[in-house]
Amino acid sequence: MSTPLTATAAQGREAAGPRRPGATAALGAALLGFFVITLDALVVNVALPSIRADRLGARRTFGVGLVVFVAASAAGFLLRPAAPA
Structure with a gap:
């Protein structure tokens, strides 16, 4: 027999492990980089002629x-x- 799930959302987050403070910034940087690459490709294709x-x-x-x-x-x-000694 299985036991019913009684974990709350807070318990679920604790079970997932600690949050890394730079994870959101890294995701934002990756998304911004992808956007810049896409925008660059668009601009080059428009300007090519x-x-x-x-x-x-x-x-x-x-x-x-x-x-x-x-x-x-x-x-x-x-x-x-100059680099510090």
């Missing part, structure tokens, strides 16, 4: 973007604050 008609050409535009990205990354690396 205009991008194909640029004056510089795809190869030159990519090269300029790559150089700007590398220069900004190097500047951020070189201008970082």
Whole structure:
């Protein structure tokens, strides 16, 4: 024979284990990241016809973007604050 379930909602939560304080923030960050990726894909697909008609050409535009990205990354690396000893 089985016994009837008499656990309350509070007892059910205790049985599930302690809550982790950062779990909600992590879920929010993951959902926000997914939203940003989806929005980025939408914007790129809408802008793609205009991008194909640029004056510089795809190869030159990519090269300029790559150089700007590398220069900004190097500047951020070189201008970082010194680590405490």
